[in-house]
Amino acid sequence: MFRTRQHSVVPGFGLALGYTITYLSLIVLIPLAALVVKGTSQSWAHFADAAFDPRTMAAWRLTFATALIASLINAVFGLIVAWALARYNFPGRRLLDALIDVPFALPTAVSGIALTAIYSQNGWVGRFLEPLGIKAAFSPMGIVIALTFIGLPFIVRSVQPAIEDLDPAVEEAAVLLGATRLQTLRRVILPALQPALVAGFVTAFARALGEYGSVIFISGNMPMKTEIASLLIVTHLEQYDYTGAAAIALLMLVSSFVLLFLVNAGQWLSVRKRQGRMA
Amino acid sequence: MKTTLSILALALLAASSKAAGPQTVHLLNVSYDPTRELYQDVNKAFAADWKKKTGQDVEIEQSHGGSGKQARAVIDGLQADVVTLGLAYDIDAIVDNAHLIDPGWQKRLPDNSTPYTSTIVFLVRKGNPKGIHDWPDIVRKGVSVITANPKTSGGARWSYLAAWGYAWNKYGHNEQKAREFIAALYHNVPVLDSGARGSTTTFAQRGIGDVLLSWENEAYLSLKEFGADNFEIVNPSSSILAEPPVAVVDKVAARHGTSQVAEAYLKYLYTEAGQEIAARNFYRPRLASVREKYKNKFPNIKLFTLGEVAGNWKEVQQKHFADHGLFDQLYKPE
Numbered sequence: 001m002f003r004t005r006q007h008s009v010v011p012g013f014g015l016a017l018g019y020t021i022t023y024l025s026l027i028v029l030i031p032l033a034a035l036v037v038k039g040t041s042q043s044w045a046h047f048a049d050a051a052f053d054p055r056t057m058a059a060w061r062l063t064f065a066t067a068l069i070a071s072l073i074n075a076v077f078g079l080i081v082a083w084a085l086a087r088y089n090f091p092g093r094r095l096l097d098a099l100i101d102v103p104f105a106l107p108t109a110v111s112g113i114a115l116t117a118i119y120s121q122n123g124w125v126g127r128f129l130e131p132l133g134i135k136a137a138f139s140p141m142g143i144v145i146a147l148t149f150i151g152l153p154f155i156v157r158s159v160q161p162a163i164e165d166l167d168p169a170v171e172e173a174a175v176l177l178g179a180t181r182l183q184t185l186r187r188v189i190l191p192a193l194q195p196a197l198v199a200g201f202v203t204a205f206a207r208a209l210g211e212y213g214s215v216i217f218i219s220g221n222m223p224m225k226t227e228i229a230s231l232l233i234v235t236h237l238e239q240y241d242y243t244g245a246a247a248i249a250l251l252m253l254v255s256s257f258v259l260l261f262l263v264n265a266g267q268w269l270s271v272r273k274r275q276g277r278m279a
Numbered sequence: 280m281k282t283t284l285s286i287l288a289l290a291l292l293a294a295s296s297k298a299a300g301p302q303t304v305h306l307l308n309v310s311y312d313p314t315r316e317l318y319q320d321v322n323k324a325f326a327a328d329w330k331k332k333t334g335q336d337v338e339i340e341q342s343h344g345g346s347g348k349q350a351r352a353v354i355d356g357l358q359a360d361v362v363t364l365g366l367a368y369d370i371d372a373i374v375d376n377a378h379l380i381d382p383g384w385q386k387r388l389p390d391n392s393t394p395y396t397s398t399i400v401f402l403v404r405k406g407n408p409k410g411i412h413d414w415p416d417i418v419r420k421g422v423s424v425i426t427a428n429p430k431t432s433g434g435a436r437w438s439y440l441a442a443w444g445y446a447w448n449k450y451g452h453n454e455q456k457a458r459e460f461i462a463a464l465y466h467n468v469p470v471l472d473s474g475a476r477g478s479t480t481t482f483a484q485r486g487i488g489d490v491l492l493s494w495e496n497e498a499y500l501s502l503k504e505f506g507a508d509n510f511e512i513v514n515p516s517s518s519i520l521a522e523p524p525v526a527v528v529d530k531v532a533a534r535h536g537t538s539q540v541a542e543a544y545l546k547y548l549y550t551e552a553g554q555e556i557a558a559r560n561f562y563r564p565r566l567a568s569v570r571e572k573y574k575n576k577f578p579n580i581k582l583f584t585l586g587e588v589a590g591n592w593k594e595v596q597q598k599h600f601a602d603h604g605l606f607d608q609l610y611k612p613e
Contacts, residue, residue: 054611121487122486138469220470222469222471223607224610231431231473234431237348238347
């Protein structure tokens with residue numbers, strides 16, 4: 001880690017870098033640049049009108065709040081799932097492990113329709129919630145359900161390898177040194193998992209911010225109440241208002257970027273801190 | 280033996296001419312959601328007809344999606360030879376944003392370039408438990424109405440305008456009253472799906488709402504699909520004449536060398552055979568003879584046109600559906 005970079009024994013740095021830049025440009029940079037150009041090539045008044053009018057503001061609040069709640073839920077329960085999968089051996093473990101990836105693989109519209117069918121007032125689960133006065137589908141809660149569904153694999157797949165790398169001997173040592181179970185969890189296990197957990201949380205959060213397909217079926221799409229930001233992008237496009245759509249998209253891009261940047265900076269800091277402590 | 284041989288030879292000849300057939304032309308018809316079944320039938324019939332007339336094979340591919348989304352795809356470069364969309368505004372958008380179609384397109388074919396029409400009707404649950412018979416019934420308190428968001432769905436725009444037109448005529452062109460009627464109507468809408476098909480699912484499969492505002496052809500399809508013992512169609516006293524238009528995408532067709540066959544394809548929709556297919560797929564035919572034949576299928580609803588109640592599409596879009604338009608104002612926080 002602290003060694004200065006030396007020439008690799010494998011040649012081809014130029015080729016690999018050239019390929020990387022070309023590839024990233026075609027797939028990521030050029031489309032994003034087009035978005036930035038489109039988003040900024042309009043008057044400030046039009047930009048603000050699209051990005052900050054009361055209806056869009058309501059959508060921003062809803063989008064961020066539901067994404068945050070869903071990612072927090074996943075951080076807790078995803079961690080438990082990952083722990084169970086990594087630490088215990090039980091019949092059907094491999095099957096369960098494979099199931100985690102289903103939200104990755106399923107077309108989001110399919111998940112949205114399936115979740116709506118289950119949670120609407122005549123669905124398998126929704127019919128039991130209805131008498132309790134809980135409206136699951138067509139409410140902000142429905143959005144949280146959909147976002148939790150699509151976010152689960154991000155947390156599990158991020159945390160699971162970290163748990164597998166955790167040496168049980170360290171826990172045993174903690175216990176032998178007199179730590180209680182809670183102390184072992186809080187002072188030994190969680191700090192070791194923290195970087196992976198945060199990384200998983202943020203990718204799930206960023207993904208949830210931009211999610212469209214699974215949400216629009218279950219949310220009900222009521223203006224001011226259950227309309228998410230990405231639906232407003234589509235709404236603007238439907239009126240051939242490309243610049244208005246780009247304005248909202250640009251803000252989403254910036255917020256995702258800031259998030260990812262913060263997390264990477266945080267990771268870097270915590271790694272440095274730990275290394276400092278060890279040295 | 281001889282006959283078998285000659286048949287074999289003929290078949291071979293046909294096969295070779297087919298295999299050699301660079302004369303097979305391809306058309307791409309970019310259409311909106313509910314026309315899938317309609318154009319499957321039309322394409323088969325037209326291909327046979329064209330083959331008989333010119334000896335040329337024609338293969339027609341279809342693309343379906345929300346009307347506005349399809350128009351955007353064509354603007355962004357989808358190689359459509361013809362477009363058959365849900366409303367004229369979407370074809371105008373192709374004219375304005377991509378200049379692929381002659382601005383005078385709507386005059387090039389008869390009847391505003393709309394070979395078939397439809398209207399907006401009500402779909403209610405069996406036995407009509409809420410007693411819904413006409414427009415005033417769906418703005419009553421306690422009636423839950425399902426329709427899609429007119430800002431994202433072409434079909435929902437027709438529903439909105441049907442309600443608007445009813446109120447406009449009923450209250451003697453009093454705009455304030457018409458606005459109140461629309462406000463009361465959308466107050467009764469608990470879910471705004473982004474597309475018309477989504478609304479149908481919400482109503483028919485999720486069991487939400489007392490009445491669905493639906494394209495007439497979609498309402499009949501729903502009866503066919505979800506069972507006539509679950510739903511019934513209620514025809515309001517008056518509704519809008521929905522005109523889904525068709526046009527050749529001039530520049531694309533010219534580049535493909537398909538202008539002639541594309542034009543013939545659209546004209547085929549106006550022939551007796553084409554009109555029959557439209558009627559069988561629950562679209563109202565224009566041709567009087569076919570209309571007469573299917574008059575039991577299409578009950579007499581007083582139909583007003585868009586122009587009679589709201590002006591042309593550009594004005595309608597600006598006034599009702601653009602940002603801060605009448606529809607947005609319905610949801611403005613107090």
